[in-house]
Amino acid sequence: MVWNEITQKWKQLQEALMIDEIHFVFEIRDNSCYTQSTNYSSLNYNQKNMSVSIVVGAQWGDEGKGKIVDMLSEKIDIVARYQGGANAGHTVVIGDKTYVLHLVPSGIFQKNVKCVIGNGVVIDPVALMEEINMIKSFGIKIDGRLFISHNAHLIMPYHKLLDTIREQGAQKIGTTGRGIGPAYIDKYMRTGIRVVDLLDRKVLREKLTRNIEEKNQILSKVYGKTEIDIDKIVNEYQEFDNKIDPYITDTASYLNDALRKKKRILAEGAQGALLDVDHGTYPYVTSSNPTSGGACTGLGIPPTSVKSIIGIVKAYSTRVGNGPFPTELSENTGETLRSIGHEFGATTGRPRRCGWLDMVSLKYSLMVNGISEIALTKLDVLDSFDEIKICVAYKKDGKVLKSFPTDVHTLDTVEPVFQTYKGWNENISTAKKWKLLPPRTKKYIETIEKLSGVKVSLVSVGARRDQTIKR
Numbered sequence: 001m002v003w004n005e006i007t008q009k010w011k012q013l014q015e016a017l018m019i020d021e022i023h024f025v026f027e028i029r030d031n032s033c034y035t036q037s038t039n040y041s042s043l044n045y046n047q048k049n050m051s052v053s054i055v056v057g058a059q060w061g062d063e064g065k066g067k068i069v070d071m072l073s074e075k076i077d078i079v080a081r082y083q084g085g086a087n088a089g090h091t092v093v094i095g096d097k098t099y100v101l102h103l104v105p106s107g108i109f110q111k112n113v114k115c116v117i118g119n120g121v122v123i124d125p126v127a128l129m130e131e132i133n134m135i136k137s138f139g140i141k142i143d144g145r146l147f148i149s150h151n152a153h154l155i156m157p158y159h160k161l162l163d164t165i166r167e168q169g170a171q172k173i174g175t176t177g178r179g180i181g182p183a184y185i186d187k188y189m190r191t192g193i194r195v196v197d198l199l200d201r202k203v204l205r206e207k208l209t210r211n212i213e214e215k216n217q218i219l220s221k222v223y224g225k226t227e228i229d230i231d232k233i234v235n236e237y238q239e240f241d242n243k244i245d246p247y248i249t250d251t252a253s254y255l256n257d258a259l260r261k262k263k264r265i266l267a268e269g270a271q272g273a274l275l276d277v278d279h280g281t282y283p284y285v286t287s288s289n290p291t292s293g294g295a296c297t298g299l300g301i302p303p304t305s306v307k308s309i310i311g312i313v314k315a316y317s318t319r320v321g322n323g324p325f326p327t328e329l330s331e332n333t334g335e336t337l338r339s340i341g342h343e344f345g346a347t348t349g350r351p352r353r354c355g356w357l358d359m360v361s362l363k364y365s366l367m368v369n370g371i372s373e374i375a376l377t378k379l380d381v382l383d384s385f386d387e388i389k390i391c392v393a394y395k396k397d398g399k400v401l402k403s404f405p406t407d408v409h410t411l412d413t414v415e416p417v418f419q420t421y422k423g424w425n426e427n428i429s430t431a432k433k434w435k436l437l438p439p440r441t442k443k444y445i446e447t448i449e450k451l452s453g454v455k456v457s458l459v460s461v462g463a464r465r466d467q468t469i470k471r
């Protein structure tokens with residue numbers, strides 16, 4: 001009886017403390033029994049707190065991550081951005097309004113969702129404040145809903161300047177000019193300025209002065225440019241402390257606490273796997289890790305908390321900026337895809353290069369991300385094509401390659417092998433259910449599933465939330 005009570009009380013205590021296991025040490029000393037408990041909270045080491053889903057771009061970015069994250073956020077407690085910066089442009093269409101987000105997670109339009117900008121993101125305070133004001137101007141509450149990591153690094157004006165100047169050199173990446181590369185360089189050089197530094201004016205002044213002195217040497221001696229005025233920048237950036245202070249949080253603790261409370265977290269990636277600095281088409285990549293692994297380091301959450309990895313796949317391919325693109329269509333078909341799909345950058349307005357779906361790079365992306373399900377987007381863009389192609393292999397010197405080469409010289413010279421499918425020539429943008437899709441559309445989707453070995457769990461047939469078919 002007593003034992004039952006103890007067990008029951010113990011269970012209650014365990015639940016209250018969210019502890020999975022506790023060990024007692026009994027020690028007899030001076031004729032007394034001392035107990036000491038060692039809490040083996042297995043939060044980080046078991047599968048009980050798997051409540052994180054990661055949304056990753058599976059191609060070269062702009063797959064429609066913003067739309068899918070907004071839609072999925074309906075059943076999510078926290079949406080957290082884990083890498084990149086204001087190079088991202090995530091579009092969310094609600095009714096007749098279109099919003100483009102660069103730093104704030106795409107869950108912000110679901111009023112019960114909290115949003116986190118994680119430590120892995122590089123934040124341009126100017127861009128962030130503009131975005132916060134834009135969101136507020138639409139009557140959307142953001143205070144108390146947005147949490148910014150104190151450990152995230154800041155993008156400074158000299159980062160943007162260096163990004164633009166470097167792009168005038170011989171090897172142009174075709175960056176967004178948002179200062180992303182130079183800011184990550186400082187982060188890894190261990191000279192970067194972090195969000196927390198904004199809170200201490202003395203520290204900020206010291207760090208900024210040291211950084212600008214060094215950048216001025218590079219600007220004047222390497223590039224022959226005018227030096228930056230230290231005082232001007234120090235004064236301007238000191239002003240951000242009051243503005244950003246209300247949002248600054250230890251977001252890793254916040255998220256881990258939420259995991260303990262079994263909150264549902266969605267990690268929102270920016271860019272795409274083929275732009276990943278480690279796994280992408282280097283050097284034509286961004287400077288962070290958009291692949292799923294980046295979510296854990298970029299948020300401070302354990303890999304064991306990840307339940308699913310949703311790959312956002314556009315029904316064809318696009319790429320902005322330079323770099324190899326084996327299935328690129330440089331003639332009429334490419335133009336048609338661009339104009340029907342409105343393929344112009346959400347951040348820079350640049351025309352996106354367009355091509356057919358590339359299963360070779362996609363299978364590689366599925367592998368490095370561990371994608372467990374696919375959300376297939378922009379399928380409606382293919383409505384009017386008589387023929388649709390999928391690249392199923394690459395050939396080089398007449399031989400089929402066994403794997404996706406990330407070496408750009410090889411990738412530049414591969415020959416895509418296409419399979420051709422008859423188009424459905426029907427408007428699918430009003431279809432709300434799988435059974436309402438034309439047989440040829442279903443065949444296209446099932447072919448992608450067969451070739452990839454991954455289920456297509458969501459099909460997007462338009463930019464709006466309601467233009468999504470769940471399977």
Ligand code: GDP
Nearest residue numbers: 062063064065066089090091378460461462463
């Ligand atoms: P992200 O960077 O991955 O969030 O994608 P972007 O917002 O840069 O680009 C995707 C574009 O396609 C946006 O203009 C979206 O509104 C739009 N979009 C998303 N899904 C669909 C879809 O299924 N059909 C069509 N026609 N447009 C879509």
Ligand code: IMO
Nearest residue numbers: 061062087088089174175176270271286320321
């Ligand atoms: P979202 O999140 C598409 C590309 C740039 C360039 C390369 C490096 O909207 O999908 P950077 O400014 O990051 O140093 O540029 O990466 N790029 C993107 N392409 N979508 C994006 O983000 C991108 N962010 C960067 O065009 O080729």
Ligand code: MG
Nearest residue numbers: 062089090346
């Ligand atoms: Mg985009």
